[in-house]
Amino acid sequence: MNAVIEEHHDHDHKPGGIGRWLFSTNHKDIGSMYLWFAFLMFFIGGSLALLIRAELFQPGLQIVEPDFFNQLTTLHGLIMVFGVIMPAFVGLANWQLPMMIGAPDMALPRMNNWSFWLLPGAFGMLLASLVMSIMGMGSAPNFGWTFYAPLSTTYGPSSTDFFIFSVHLMGISSVMGAINVIATIMNMRAPGMNYMKMPIFVWTWFITAYLLIAVMPVLAGAVTMMLTDRHFGTSFFNAAGGGDPVMFQHIFWFFGHPEVYIMILPAFGIISQIVPTFSRKPLFGYSSMVYATASIAFLSFIVWAHHMFTTGMPVAGELFFMYSTMLIAVPTGVKVFNWVSTMWKGSLTFETPMLFAIAFIFLFTMGGFTGLMLCIVPADFQYHDTYFVVAHFHYVLVTGAAFSIMAAVYYWLPKWTGHMYDEKLGKLHFWLTCISSNVLFFPMHFIGLAGMPRRIPDYALQFTEFNQIATIGAFVFGFSQLIFLYLIIKCVRGGEKATSEVWEGAQGLEFELPSPAPFHSYTTPPEVK
Amino acid sequence: MTAQSESNIRNPDNRPSKNRPVIRKLLGLVLLMFGFGYALVPLYDVFCDVTGLNGKTGERIDLPVAGTIDEKRLVRVVFLASLNEAMPWEFKPQQSFIEVHPGKPTTVNYIAKNISDKDITGQAVPSVAPGLAAAYFQKTECFCFTQQALEPGEEKIMPVTFIVDTQLPANMNELYLSYTFFTSQLNNKDSSQSIALSLHNQDQKL
Numbered sequence: 001m002n003a004v005i006e007e008h009h010d011h012d013h014k015p016g017g018i019g020r021w022l023f024s025t026n027h028k029d030i031g032s033m034y035l036w037f038a039f040l041m042f043f044i045g046g047s048l049a050l051l052i053r054a055e056l057f058q059p060g061l062q063i064v065e066p067d068f069f070n071q072l073t074t075l076h077g078l079i080m081v082f083g084v085i086m087p088a089f090v091g092l093a094n095w096q097l098p099m100m101i102g103a104p105d106m107a108l109p110r111m112n113n114w115s116f117w118l119l120p121g122a123f124g125m126l127l128a129s130l131v132m133s134i135m136g137m138g139s140a141p142n143f144g145w146t147f148y149a150p151l152s153t154t155y156g157p158s159s160t161d162f163f164i165f166s167v168h169l170m171g172i173s174s175v176m177g178a179i180n181v182i183a184t185i186m187n188m189r190a191p192g193m194n195y196m197k198m199p200i201f202v203w204t205w206f207i208t209a210y211l212l213i214a215v216m217p218v219l220a221g222a223v224t225m226m227l228t229d230r231h232f233g234t235s236f237f238n239a240a241g242g243g244d245p246v247m248f249q250h251i252f253w254f255f256g257h258p259e260v261y262i263m264i265l266p267a268f269g270i271i272s273q274i275v276p277t278f279s280r281k282p283l284f285g286y287s288s289m290v291y292a293t294a295s296i297a298f299l300s301f302i303v304w305a306h307h308m309f310t311t312g313m314p315v316a317g318e319l320f321f322m323y324s325t326m327l328i329a330v331p332t333g334v335k336v337f338n339w340v341s342t343m344w345k346g347s348l349t350f351e352t353p354m355l356f357a358i359a360f361i362f363l364f365t366m367g368g369f370t371g372l373m374l375c376i377v378p379a380d381f382q383y384h385d386t387y388f389v390v391a392h393f394h395y396v397l398v399t400g401a402a403f404s405i406m407a408a409v410y411y412w413l414p415k416w417t418g419h420m421y422d423e424k425l426g427k428l429h430f431w432l433t434c435i436s437s438n439v440l441f442f443p444m445h446f447i448g449l450a451g452m453p454r455r456i457p458d459y460a461l462q463f464t465e466f467n468q469i470a471t472i473g474a475f476v477f478g479f480s481q482l483i484f485l486y487l488i489i490k491c492v493r494g495g496e497k498a499t500s501e502v503w504e505g506a507q508g509l510e511f512e513l514p515s516p517a518p519f520h521s522y523t524t525p526p527e528v529k
Numbered sequence: 530m531t532a533q534s535e536s537n538i539r540n541p542d543n544r545p546s547k548n549r550p551v552i553r554k555l556l557g558l559v560l561l562m563f564g565f566g567y568a569l570v571p572l573y574d575v576f577c578d579v580t581g582l583n584g585k586t587g588e589r590i591d592l593p594v595a596g597t598i599d600e601k602r603l604v605r606v607v608f609l610a611s612l613n614e615a616m617p618w619e620f621k622p623q624q625s626f627i628e629v630h631p632g633k634p635t636t637v638n639y640i641a642k643n644i645s646d647k648d649i650t651g652q653a654v655p656s657v658a659p660g661l662a663a664a665y666f667q668k669t670e671c672f673c674f675t676q677q678a679l680e681p682g683e684e685k686i687m688p689v690t691f692i693v694d695t696q697l698p699a700n701m702n703e704l705y706l707s708y709t710f711f712t713s714q715l716n717n718k719d720s721s722q723s724i725a726l727s728l729h730n731q732d733q734k735l
Contacts, residue, residue, distance in 0.1 A: 221566025240711030
């Protein structure tokens with residue numbers, strides 16, 4: 001019986017043409033679609049960012065009107081958070097989880113298909129508002145990605161409703177993806193793989209999935225309240241009707257802070273896979289890594305109001321949120337310590353994934369440190385809503401989360417395609433990306449400390465030089481990503497054959513499968529000792 | 530063949546699916562958290578009430594028949610008035626401050642005038658600073674308990690009667706009572722939208 005089934009699988013019965021993608025229930029095809037979708041959104045969101053930076057090259061208004069500038073910052077933020085980082089991580093989870101735990105596929109393949117195909121609808125709707133705005137029909141959402149009430153309720157443009165329903169769809173998609181991840185990890189691990197033997201990437205995604213399930217519904221609730229405030233006469237956030245706009249910020253950040261860990265925990269997992277491979281040593285402190293991830297997830301629920309220190313909180317509240325935020329540095333420090341210790345006395349080589357991983361460790365830690373500065377209440381009153389904040393979250397999201405995604409793509413691309421990527425091009429991409437992102441984001445610390453507010457299209461003369469440096473960095477960074485696109489296409493189309501191990505001494509079940517990995521990963525579960 | 534072999538790959542022994550209970554629990558969690566988002570609304574109010582944070586003053590209380598008056602202590606209450614957005618009213622207190630003995634009911638007047646050519650209904654929202662003093666500031670009569678409607682050009686005196694609690698902590702000798710008038714959304718949907726629109730237009734003119 002077994003032999004018969006296996007014979008069938010060598011045929012990889014997949015429908016041809018577009019049907020293969022529209023009706024796909026295969027974790028690899030869906031993973032690829034997620035990743036390509038994220039890549040497309042990366043270029044769209046990036047183009048918006050380049051428009052922003054071009055406008056900020058000089059003081060005064062050159063390219064865009066202030067109201068359109070606000071739409072650019074809003075959509076840039078929304079697309080990068082919900083359209084790039086999150087789908088890219090879900091794509092990586094789809095590709096890797098079944099291979100890493102020795103399963104044939106995800107546990108809920110049809111739901112997997114649906115959760116992907118909701119995304120083009122969601123972002124089509126969101127981007128439609130921008131297209132309409134460019135064509136002169138009203139304004140796209142212009143209240144910032146945090147959509148604070150009453151900016152988004154009383155003063156929101158008509159397209160806010162597009163935004164609301166698009167967030168609903170994204171939320172449903174994320175929640176279904178998370179349910180799938182949890183069901184897969186709980187039920188489909190190979191015999192012998194108990195929880196404390198799972199690869200760290202699997203662990204971080206397991207915890208991330210719980211975070212998604214806990215907070216995406218709260219976001220859905222927040223936008224639903226907005227919707228009823230706008231159209232059905234409720235007053236959740238309207239002071240005249242007994243509501244409170246500050247409460248919006250509490251609800252939003254109750255979602256928002258766990259959300260930022262949703263965007264970084266899988267990154268921690270990726271780095272914890274890559275660093276041991278290229279150090280040729282097992283990961284230092286596996287169990288402390290697991291516990292640190294769990295503690296960060298727990299702490300993420302009790303720190304949200306550090307985004308709101310200037311709203312007029314009582315001192316006791318400010319102190320609580322300041323200390324609990326500082327506490328996060330402890331488990332995060334454990335992780336950084338473990339990565340460095342893994343490298344310590346290892347026989348290191350510096351292939352592109354390792355370069356991105358090391359850049360991640362260094363630059364993410366810098367973003368973490370500016371986070372610590374921001375959590376100090378008296379200092380935050382100066383930093384709040386300045387470019388210092390912009391510098392902080394771009395260090396953790398671009399040189400943090402985005403770098404980890406690039407590292408993961410380089411690390412697993414040979415496994416996915418069966419070909420080695422062009423190492424020379426990869427190194428070129430890394431150095432251009434790494435240097436330009438620092439040219440882009442580092443000066444923002446200085447202009448922020450000097451008092452330049454975020455989300456403004458015009459600024460005082462003394463900020464000109466640093467803004468120009470940042471803009472130059474932005475354009476180099478943006479165009480360097482075309483190398484990445486070219487490299488991936490080249491690798492998909494051909495190249496040196498990859499071995500099943502891909503990297504010398506690489507550990508993990510995914511490296512026991514041949515490269516490219518078969519359509520159904522482990523049709524007979526491997527034995528894990 | 531497809532359906533058959535697909536189900537066999539994922540479930541080689543044809544055991545009852547282990548996924549169902551997991552999905553059921555997780556969907557329950559999703560519903561719970563959606564509800565929790567809404568529960569944050571009353572929880573927020575309760576939290577502010579219990580802790581006295583946010584400067585929210587309490588509901589109307591009945592005038593005490595014979596309360597104790599702390600003759601030895603004088604507390605200064607400063608009155609502030611502001612209008613939300615571009616509300617076309619004039620609104621100010623008749624006196625900028627008063628010194629009262631804790632426990633003694635005191636009445637002061639605010640004056641509001643509609644300077645537009647339209648009927649406008651407003652709702653005043655009170656706030657006390659420092660926030661922790663809000664729990665010791667009680668109102669027996671206030672124009673903020675109901676909505677106030679003014680015809681074009683109409684001027685109205687709006688009284689508020691309050692008692693500063695004798696339990697007011699000794700380190701608080703000055704309280705700030707602030708009222709902000711909002712255009713009532715329910716009765717003036719059009720006017721509030723036209724204000725929003727005019728602000729939006731101002732943005733575009735920038």
